[in-house]
Amino acid sequence: MKYKTQFSILMLYFLAFIYQLNVYAFSWPQDLVELTAELLMFIACFTVMYYINPLKIFPKVYWLLLCGSAFYSMSAFMDLTEEFFVQSTVSESNLDDFLKTFGFILLSIGIHRWMNLHTEFISELKVKAETDQLTGLLNRRAFIENVTGEFAPKDGEGRALLLLDIDHFKAINDNYGHACGDQVLSTVANALKSQTRSDDILARWGGEEFLFSLADVTSDEAINIADALRLYIQQLSFECNNKTIICTVSVGIYHGYYTRCLEQDVDCADQALYQAKANGRNCVVLYQAQ
Incomplete structure (x- = not known):
C-alpha cells in the first residue's frame, strides 16, 4: 500500500x-x-x-x-x-x-x-x-549569459572573440570512429581550458568549434594568444585504435573596444575563421572590417 x-x-x-x-x-x-x-x-x-x-x-x-x-x-x-x-x-x-x-x-x-x-x-x-556534457566546458547558452551579463566587458576596454575549429574533424570521425572523435574533442577542450586566464571565458560553441572571450587585450595580444593556442594543440597527439592522430586548429579573431551585438561579433569571428580555412587551415586570421 x-x-x-x-x-x-x-x-x-x-x-x-x-x-x-x-x-x-x-x-x-x-x-x-x-x-x-x-x-x-x-x-x-x-x-x-x-x-x-x-x-x-x-x-x-x-x-x-x-x-x-x-x-x-x-x-x-x-x-x-x-x-x-x-x-x-x-x-x-x-x-x-x-x-x-x-x-x-x-x-x-x-x-x-x-x-x-x-x-x-x-x-x-x-x-x-x-555545461557541455562531453567536454565539461560552458555551453552556448551559458557563454552568452556570461559575456552579456555580469562578465560583460566595459566600453573602451579591448576585448576579443576567438573562434577555433578543429581542422578536418569529420575525417577523424569517418576514419577512426565517433568514439575517437569524442576523445579528440574532450582532450582539445581540456588543453584549451588549461591555457585560459582567470578573466577568459571558454565554451564549446557547437560541433568541433570552441569560442574564447578575451578581456582587456589589444588586437596584437589576441593574435599572440590565438597563435599560442594553435601551436599548443598542434603538439598534442591522440592514440585511437592503435593509431596516432595529430590534429590542428584554425582560428578566427574579432577584436573591438565597444559593446556591440554579440551575434554580430561572433559572425565577424566566423568570417575570419572562414578566411583561415581558405588560407590552408592551421593558421590565425584577424577580422578586418571592409
Whole structure:
C-alpha cells in the first residue's frame, strides 16, 4: 500500500478515539476556538505525512519529517480529545508537551535537510544546464549569459572573440570512429581550458568549434594568444585504435573596444575563421572590417 505507515498511524488514532468513547464520559467542548486550532494542527500534521511520500527516495529526510509530524499529531490528538471528554488521559502529565517538542525538533531538522537537498539539486541542475556534457566546458547558452551579463566587458576596454575549429574533424570521425572523435574533442577542450586566464571565458560553441572571450587585450595580444593556442594543440597527439592522430586548429579573431551585438561579433569571428580555412587551415586570421 502506498501510504502504509500513514494509514497505520491514522487507524491507531481512530481506535484510541473509539476506546475513549467507551471509557470516558463525553461532553461537548466549550472552547470552540481552541478546538478549531487543535483540529487544524492535527489535519496539518497528516497533510505533511501524506505529501512527503515522494521523499521516500531520500530516507533520512523522509523519516525525519514523517516521525516529526507523527509525534506532533499525537500531541495534537491528545489535546483534541481533552476537549471532548470530561476526564483527560493526560491532564496530569506533560506527555503531550514532550511529544509536541520532540516532534517539532524532528520536523525542524527534516525541513533543514530538505532545504539543503533542494539547494544541492538546484546547483546540480544549474551546472548541467550550463555545461557541455562531453567536454565539461560552458555551453552556448551559458557563454552568452556570461559575456552579456555580469562578465560583460566595459566600453573602451579591448576585448576579443576567438573562434577555433578543429581542422578536418569529420575525417577523424569517418576514419577512426565517433568514439575517437569524442576523445579528440574532450582532450582539445581540456588543453584549451588549461591555457585560459582567470578573466577568459571558454565554451564549446557547437560541433568541433570552441569560442574564447578575451578581456582587456589589444588586437596584437589576441593574435599572440590565438597563435599560442594553435601551436599548443598542434603538439598534442591522440592514440585511437592503435593509431596516432595529430590534429590542428584554425582560428578566427574579432577584436573591438565597444559593446556591440554579440551575434554580430561572433559572425565577424566566423568570417575570419572562414578566411583561415581558405588560407590552408592551421593558421590565425584577424577580422578586418571592409
